[in-house]
Amino acid sequence: MNNGTKKIGKLFGIGVGPGDSELLTLKALKILKEVDVICSPRASRDQDSTAFSIVFPLISDIVDDIDIISPVFPMKEDEKELESYWDEASNLIALKLDEGLNVAFITLGDPSIYSTFAYIHKRLKNSYEIEMIPGITSFTSCASNINEILVEKDEILIVVPKVDEKFEDFLINGDSIVLMKPSRNMKSIDKIKDKINAEVYTVKNSSKENQEIIKGFSSDKSYFMTSILKLKK
Amino acid sequence: MNNGTKKIGKLFGIGVGPGDSELLTLKALKILKEVDVICSPRASRDQDSTAFSIVFPLISDIVDDIDIISPVFPMKEDEKELESYWDEASNLIALKLDEGLNVAFITLGDPSIYSTFAYIHKRLKNSYEIEMIPGITSFTSCASNINEILVEKDEILIVVPKVDEKFEDFLINGDSIVLMKPSRNMKSIDKIKDKINAEVYTVKNSSKENQEIIKGFSSDKSYFMTSILKLKK
Numbered sequence: 001m002n003n004g005t006k007k008i009g010k011l012f013g014i015g016v017g018p019g020d021s022e023l024l025t026l027k028a029l030k031i032l033k034e035v036d037v038i039c040s041p042r043a044s045r046d047q048d049s050t051a052f053s054i055v056f057p058l059i060s061d062i063v064d065d066i067d068i069i070s071p072v073f074p075m076k077e078d079e080k081e082l083e084s085y086w087d088e089a090s091n092l093i094a095l096k097l098d099e100g101l102n103v104a105f106i107t108l109g110d111p112s113i114y115s116t117f118a119y120i121h122k123r124l125k126n127s128y129e130i131e132m133i134p135g136i137t138s139f140t141s142c143a144s145n146i147n148e149i150l151v152e153k154d155e156i157l158i159v160v161p162k163v164d165e166k167f168e169d170f171l172i173n174g175d176s177i178v179l180m181k182p183s184r185n186m187k188s189i190d191k192i193k194d195k196i197n198a199e200v201y202t203v204k205n206s207s208k209e210n211q212e213i214i215k216g217f218s219s220d221k222s223y224f225m226t227s228i229l230k231l232k233k
Numbered sequence: 234m235n236n237g238t239k240k241i242g243k244l245f246g247i248g249v250g251p252g253d254s255e256l257l258t259l260k261a262l263k264i265l266k267e268v269d270v271i272c273s274p275r276a277s278r279d280q281d282s283t284a285f286s287i288v289f290p291l292i293s294d295i296v297d298d299i300d301i302i303s304p305v306f307p308m309k310e311d312e313k314e315l316e317s318y319w320d321e322a323s324n325l326i327a328l329k330l331d332e333g334l335n336v337a338f339i340t341l342g343d344p345s346i347y348s349t350f351a352y353i354h355k356r357l358k359n360s361y362e363i364e365m366i367p368g369i370t371s372f373t374s375c376a377s378n379i380n381e382i383l384v385e386k387d388e389i390l391i392v393v394p395k396v397d398e399k400f401e402d403f404l405i406n407g408d409s410i411v412l413m414k415p416s417r418n419m420k421s422i423d424k425i426k427d428k429i430n431a432e433v434y435t436v437k438n439s440s441k442e443n444q445e446i447i448k449g450f451s452s453d454k455s456y457f458m459t460s461i462l463k464l465k466k
Binding site: 024096114134143170 | 234243250253254255256257258259260262291343344345346347348349350351352354355358363364365366367368369370373374376377380381382383385386387388389390391392394395399402403406407425
């Protein structure tokens with residue numbers, strides 16, 4: 001008996017971790033194998049999706065049976081231009097959900113921490129059922145790479161994507177600071193260098209085959225870098 | 234040919250996530266299946282290890298072939314008394330490593346974030362090869378549970394285990410604050426309640442079958458709670 005109720009799909013925001021396919025959770029992999037559609041963001045039409053390259057080795061045997069969509073999320077600074085890309089991607093996902101299909105949006109690291117999923121979540125959370133699946137964040141992966149504890153006991157961890165006037169305050173009040181995407185902050189770091197009393201490590205391409213650990217900051221322009229500052233007291 | 238060099242084992246510090254066995258990574262599970270010894274901390278002689286209860290369903294078929302040791306890490310405040318427990322556990326692990334056995338120390342959440350592994354790491358890192366395997370932290374799991382983004386764009390995330398004079402500063406300079414183990418901070422929270430302009434969520438037993446989401450803080454005394462403050466600006 002068909003009661004006429006239209007089935008609406010469910011959206012999963014899945015964290016795929018920092019780069020190593022083996023850092024996916026069992027839950028993330030299970031859901032990827034069950035959904036109808038995988039949505040994997042990419043930086044431009046000419047580039048493959050980094051998130052998809054992480055999950056591909058794990059689902060290569062079933063990939064032909066899954067509908068894969070790869071909307072472009074360009075790395076631009078112009079907020080207004082970006083909005084139109086996020087709207088477009090959200091509309092594309094909504095169309096699939098309206099067809100009754102379950103969609104997994106895959107995102108680097110964890111969906112709640114500086115993820116591309118945030119922009120989709122904001123647009124669709126009031127209209128569709130969403131479940132977020134946590135992933136390994138870049139900064140805990142980096143801590144493992146450098147074999148260092150970030151915080152213990154009563155210590156304070158501060159995660160910042162930008163070095164501004166607040167940063168000097170954090171140098172006093174924090175115990176470990178994670179600086180996301182340090183390459184775009186090197187000018188500001190240079191200005192306050194003398195005030196930084198810390199062991200600094202920078203990890204490039206954490207958990208990937210081409211991973212590099214740099215003692216101190218790095219002038220490298222890579223997007224896939226994270227700096228960890230263990231402050232000395 | 235035996236060249237007389239004694240094989241020394243390797244120590245893995247493995248994050249097993251917040252509670253749901255499916256939140257283990259593929260890598261963590263692979264290593265657990267390969268090691269000779271699993272070391273799972275427990276709070277007292279009368280209690281089972283929480284970390285072990287998370288991994289057990291995944292390795293139940295091979296558990297008889299693995300040497301399992303469960304040193305006690307009591308939840309006490311007296312640092313000096315605790316030191317002796319940590320020393321004892323480290324010595325126990327060192328004995329196994331000296332026998333040439335590979336040991337996996339399993340720890341809730343991630344090994345770099347307020348983990349029991351930190352105390353072992355400190356004692357053994359200069360004498361033995363250690364590899365840390367990142368895990369899902371309680372706070373990204375909680376963010377997924379409440380279906381909220383923690384930080385996006387230039388926002389700042391601050392993770393604190395204690396509410397003290399610095400906390401008021403963080404209420405101004407942060408965007409999202411994670412308060413670990415809020416139960417031991419409720420008196421301090423009560424005192425500054427009027428200064429907290431935030432959406433507050435508390436998650437108890439994140440990702441477990443008995444998970445609870447509380448809007449606001451909770452007077453519950455549970456150890457397995459985390460509060461998330463999304464500050465209003």
